[in-house]
Amino acid sequence: MPNSQIRLFAAIGMGLSIALALSSCAGASAQVSADCVPKFDVPTSAAKTLKIAAPDYPPMFTYQNNVLGGVDGAFYEQFAKDACLTTEVTILPSAGVIEAVKNGQADVAGGGWFPTAERAKVIGQTTPAFANPAVFVAKDPATSLDTYRGKTIGTVQGFLWVSDLKAWGGDNIKLYESADAVFSDLKNGRIDTALLSVSSASYRIAAMGTSELKYAVVSPHPAIKAFNEPAVTNFPYVKSNAKLGDALNAAIKAYRADGTLERIVTTNGFKPEAAKP
Missing domain, CATH: 3.40.190.10 (Periplasmic binding protein-like II)
Known part of the structure; x- marks a missing residue:
């Protein structure tokens, strides 16, 4: 199927899904x-x-x-x-x-x-x-992205840092549909750290009722544009x-x-x- 038709059908599908959601x-x-x-x-x-x-x-x-x-x-x-x-x-x-x-x-x-x-x-x-800055979540989270070079980072699709982060970390970056899914893999040891907004991280840590996981605000980094702008x-x-x-x-x-x-x-x-x- 030509790309133009794929884009057209995708746009129609998005419009229908929005219309259905708006009606229900x-x-x-x-x-x-x-x-x-x-x-x-x-x-x-x-x-x-x-x-x-x-x-x-x-x-x-x-x-x-x-x-x-x-x-x-x-x-x-x-x-x-x-x-x-x-x-x-x-x-x-x-x-x-x-x-x-x-x-x-x-x-x-x-x-x-x-x-x-x-x-x-x-x-x-x-x-x-x-203000809603990016944070790393782990048992002992670092603030520097370079600390996680070669390690697995989980984050949610749609965040502003995703494309730059994938370019920096390649296959070590895992994308998820939701923050809950990220936290599930973090708790089960499938990823080394989660990268989320502080609102999402603090809410889920509190909901867990445990002090096992903590968050640390991410430091600026030359490879990630979103880390260097006001969050x-x-x-x-x-x-x-x-x-x-x-x-x-x-x-x-x-x-x-x-x-x-x-x-x-x-x-x-x-x-x-x-x-x-």
């Missing part, structure tokens, strides 16, 4: 009081509703029993409340989230997204919200909706000033400095 996995919050006075002017695709697309990715985003959770979920909950909006949440695989925002099927994305020049071509990106997350939004971006940026500034961001990160197991990227 969405949930909405309660109605807003009629006398609510908005703190932020937020134009959205549906009247008085903020549509959020996100993966189920604790501790960055969760959605259970119509309740938003995790770092990004708590931010959007507060933002919607202050903007007098209801929320409509759609849980998608990570690969479909940015596509949903790009295509206008959601107003914003949750899940701890790093801003990149490539994503900026198709979506809007806010000012940095939270911060933002809130992606529909690129054409500049006023929504302005409102999100205003909320980030206000919540940082009044302590809301610090409350959100500490409630979700982060250190307070994560609110000051």
Whole structure:
């Protein structure tokens, strides 16, 4: 089959999977009081509703029993409340989230997204919200990548460092679909260390209820571009909706000033400095 047809079928498949997920996995919050006075002017695709697309990715985003959770979920909950909006949440695989925002099927994305020049071509990106650096996880983790030369490193597909890391480590780099799968192999001794974001690592170490595994923030390295840039997350939004971006940026500034961001990160197991990227 020609490459052009393969790409076409892949695009159609992605579109169908997003459409099916949007139709079957969405949930909405309660109605807003009629006398609510908005703190932020937020134009959205549906009247008085903020549509959020996100993966189920604790501790960055969760959605259970119509309740938003995790770092990004708590931010959007507060933002919607202050903007007098209801929320409509759609849980998608990570690969479909940015596509949903790009295509206008959601107003914003949750899940701890790093801003990149490539994503900026198709979506809007806010000012940095939270710090979420890369960490090595092991019984006695190192901070230097060179310590793991010739050893097996497990990480999750989609992280910004993956392509550079594969070029550096070759077959010693194992890619996984989820952080849970990485942790399973780490615990069973199939890999020497896991390379994850601090949010993902700290959450899973705490969930295990053990002090056996620890994490260490990765040092800059000339071979890995992502290790040398600020590891911060933002809130992606529909690129054409500049006023929504302005409102999100205003909320980030206000919540940082009044302590809301610090409350959100500490409630979700982060250190307070994560609110000051």
